[in-house]
Amino acid sequence: MKYSALIFSSLFRKKIRTMLTIGSFAVALFLFGLLAVVRGAFNQGVEVAGADRLVVVNKVSIIQPLPISYKDRLLHIPGIKEVTHANWFGGVYQDERNFFGQFAVDDETYRSIFPEFVVTDDQWQAYMADREGAIVGADLAKRFKWKLGDRIPLKGTIFQGTWEFNIRGIYHGKRVQDDSTQFWFHYSYLKERENPFWRGLVGWYTVKVGNPDDSVKIAKQIDESFSNSPWETKTDTEKEFATSFAKQAGNIQLLILSIGAVVFFTLLLVTGNTMAIAVRERVRDLAVLKAVGFSDVFVLLLVLAESTMIAALGGALGLAGAKLLTLNGDPTHGMLPFFYLSTQTAIEGFAVALIVGVVAGLLPALSAMNLNVVAALRRV
Amino acid sequence: MVRVDGSGSGSSLVRVRGLDKKYQRGSEEIHVLQSLNLDVDAGDFVAFMGPSGSGKTTLLNLLGGLDLPTAGTITVAGDEITHLSGSKLTQWRARHVGFVFQMYNLIPVLTAFQNVELPLLLTKLSKAERRRHVEVALEVVGLKDRMHHFPRQLSGGQEQRVGIARAIVADPTFLLCDEPTGDLDRKSADEIMDLIDRLVREHGKTVLLVTHDPVAAERAHVVLHLNKGVLVEGQRAGDPAGARS
Numbered sequence: 001m002k003y004s005a006l007i008f009s010s011l012f013r014k015k016i017r018t019m020l021t022i023g024s025f026a027v028a029l030f031l032f033g034l035l036a037v038v039r040g041a042f043n044q045g046v047e048v049a050g051a052d053r054l055v056v057v058n059k060v061s062i063i064q065p066l067p068i069s070y071k072d073r074l075l076h077i078p079g080i081k082e083v084t085h086a087n088w089f090g091g092v093y094q095d096e097r098n099f100f101g102q103f104a105v106d107d108e109t110y111r112s113i114f115p116e117f118v119v120t121d122d123q124w125q126a127y128m129a130d131r132e133g134a135i136v137g138a139d140l141a142k143r144f145k146w147k148l149g150d151r152i153p154l155k156g157t158i159f160q161g162t163w164e165f166n167i168r169g170i171y172h173g174k175r176v177q178d179d180s181t182q183f184w185f186h187y188s189y190l191k192e193r194e195n196p197f198w199r200g201l202v203g204w205y206t207v208k209v210g211n212p213d214d215s216v217k218i219a220k221q222i223d224e225s226f227s228n229s230p231w232e233t234k235t236d237t238e239k240e241f242a243t244s245f246a247k248q249a250g251n252i253q254l255l256i257l258s259i260g261a262v263v264f265f266t267l268l269l270v271t272g273n274t275m276a277i278a279v280r281e282r283v284r285d286l287a288v289l290k291a292v293g294f295s296d297v298f299v300l301l302l303v304l305a306e307s308t309m310i311a312a313l314g315g316a317l318g319l320a321g322a323k324l325l326t327l328n329g330d331p332t333h334g335m336l337p338f339f340y341l342s343t344q345t346a347i348e349g350f351a352v353a354l355i356v357g358v359v360a361g362l363l364p365a366l367s368a369m370n371l372n373v374v375a376a377l378r379r380v
Numbered sequence: 381m382v383r384v385d386g387s388g389s390g391s392s393l394v395r396v397r398g399l400d401k402k403y404q405r406g407s408e409e410i411h412v413l414q415s416l417n418l419d420v421d422a423g424d425f426v427a428f429m430g431p432s433g434s435g436k437t438t439l440l441n442l443l444g445g446l447d448l449p450t451a452g453t454i455t456v457a458g459d460e461i462t463h464l465s466g467s468k469l470t471q472w473r474a475r476h477v478g479f480v481f482q483m484y485n486l487i488p489v490l491t492a493f494q495n496v497e498l499p500l501l502l503t504k505l506s507k508a509e510r511r512r513h514v515e516v517a518l519e520v521v522g523l524k525d526r527m528h529h530f531p532r533q534l535s536g537g538q539e540q541r542v543g544i545a546r547a548i549v550a551d552p553t554f555l556l557c558d559e560p561t562g563d564l565d566r567k568s569a570d571e572i573m574d575l576i577d578r579l580v581r582e583h584g585k586t587v588l589l590v591t592h593d594p595v596a597a598e599r600a601h602v603v604l605h606l607n608k609g610v611l612v613e614g615q616r617a618g619d620p621a622g623a624r625s
Contacts, residue, residue, distance in 0.1 A: 293474020
């Protein structure tokens with residue numbers, strides 16, 4: 001690239017100013033990266049939701065249960081292939097800060113309805129053979145340094161008393177974004193010690209439909225089947241369910257977009273101003289380039305290349321910082337299990353940085369392009 | 381041969397006919413050049429003198445394709461440049477004109493080598509060829525040993541020599557020098573004029589020089605005076621009899 005010396009030397013003509021502008025980009029992209037990670041963490045369920053799964057919860061609230069008898073009734077609705085259920089356990093491991101999701105699951109169906117969670121057959125058999133058996137996600141096991149055979153006590157909050165479990169299996173997500181921080185145990189174990197209120201009840205159902213295109217129709221059918229009963233249902237696709245669940249924490253998406261927009265707009269002004277000053281300071285140099293035969297378009301591209309280079313360097317630094325920070329995973333210890341900067345998000349951030357760089361450099365570049373050589377050379 | 385009466389032959393390197401340049405300053409129209417004719421042959425060394433505001437630099441800018449005339453034509457090496465589009469004129473400048481400025485106008489963040497290399501970036505020469513050309517140009521001006529110095533590390537005279545190397549490196553049709561000694565002390569000015577003189581004598585360059593300095597103008601084959609937009613033939617330098625070109 002024979003013009004690289006020209007671009008780089010111009011870029012670092014005022015080293016401190018250029019470094020500060022690169023720093024602005026780095027900070028903005030670092031913030032963008034973290035906001036995107038938080039957004040991704042809240043929307044994790046949405047992104048990994050199965051297209052062929054529906055979630056059936058109590059119409060009043062997700063924390064209200066549904067009768068176990070609904071399982072058979074659901075299976076009779078046309079289009080439904082399989083039904084499983086789960087209960088939120090809400091136990092505490094050693095300290096309340098050690099939060100993670102614990103579910104009493106229907107052993108017969110849970111594994112087949114969620115094939116993205118992979119457990120080896122021998123571990124599954126060992127789990128099935130132990131009434132106190134539990135299967136934990138790989139990330140959760142890593143977090144607490146658990147291994148197969150470990151005995152884990154959980155202090156019940158919804159279901160009173162201390163509950164002991166033996167780790168019989170460790171599951172892995174098929175995709176990096178699959179949640180590997182869950183703790184599953186037998187619904188039958190929960191039933192042994194459940195209090196009278198919970199007798200014959202489950203937390204929610206997940207049903208698998210034969211054809212995802214029929215999901216909306218089947219969801220409507222399910223809710224109609226249980227209408228005017230003491231336990232009315234609200235059925236959504238898993239994606240809608242995850243979205244509404246995420247929205248319970250507020251409109252994170254809007255918040256993040258607003259913050260991002262303000263940050264990038266400010267960045268646009270800062271960089272635009274920097275480039276305008278840079279062009280004004282070297283009007284004579286640009287005029288000389290034109291005088292010796294460099295075209296107007298070349299001068300335009302030269303200024304744009306500089307602003308884009310600033311954006312690229314700053315963007316790469318910021319995103320690298322965000323990536324480094326998220327390498328250790330969830331800093332909240334369980335609240336945001338999917339704390340991960342994806343390659344796609346990093347590419348999107350980098351593209352946004354480049355766009356800001358180009359837009360910020362556009363006006364100064366146009367003024368450089370339209371520079372009158374004679375007038376510029378006359379300036380002292 | 382240099383002529384200002386429009387009688388030059390068609391073989392002139394530079395041929396100017398009926399050149400007019402007017403500027404509008406507010407409501408006032410300034411007639412900088414009036415029906416100017418000029419013929420310059422290859423290898424000529426012409427100095428333009430005249431009071432400030434007489435139109436010397438304007439004439440140089442027009443001859444170098446940096447500005448367009450209000451009327452008239454300029455033909456260089458058979459190409460009429462007055463009707464070229466902006467982009468064509470830029471390409472033409474790159475091929476035919478070497479500029480030497482009063483304030484040197486080196487790019488401060490580039491080394492002497494990189495400054496001289498600039499016009500060659502517009503050519504299809506390879507990196508090695510460009511390097512060879514730059515080294516030759518810097519050798520001609522006596523600064524090959526300073527090629528990696530930045531302008532701030534050079535004296536005024538040295539900066540101007542780098543400026544001259546930049547002007548000659550692409551072997552242009554002619555050199556346009558706008559007061560190249562105007563910012564230099566006498567000794568440095570003489571060195572620069574020696575160099576320009578050598579470019580004409582030894583390398584056959586055609587040089588058009590604008591200067592206020594009569595000592596510098598003496599080196600030219602012909603001195604032309606501009607006064608109120610009109611070009612007047614002066615004495616041949618070193619010719620007390622006033623022989624005309």
